[in-house]
Amino acid sequence: MIISPCISICKTDPKTGYCYGCGRNNEEKKIWKLEDTSDEWKKENIKEIKSRLNGWQLESFEESYTYKIENGISLYKKELNKK
Template sequence: MIISPCISICKTDPQTGYCYGCARNNEEKKMWKMQETTEEWKKSNLTIIQTRLSGWQLESFKESYDHKIENGISLYKKNLNNE
């Protein structure tokens, strides 16, 4: 099962329509939640959204998404729980 790329930084850039955290648009967010969305589509979307990110934003996404895959929680939520 492919885990959602949401890393809990849920703010949308008004110019691009992409989330600052995961770089998905609203339609892509809906697709991730649909039962009929295939694993192939999700893999492809993960590749696409990472092309929308660069520099520190891409590195931050990768680090938080990897942490979410390994631990079931994004770094942002982990840090909130530790405060």
């Protein structure tokens, strides 16, 4: 099973249509939720997402997504739970 790349920073850039947190567009977000979406498509989409991000945004995504895979929760949600 491939974990969703959503890292709970859900704001869409009005110019590009990509989410500031995960780098997906609305269509890709819908495809991720479909039962018949293959793991292969998801793996390729994650590669595509990473190619859209750069600098601090890519570093932040990588750190939070890795944390989510390992712990089942994004870094953002972890911080919210502390409050």
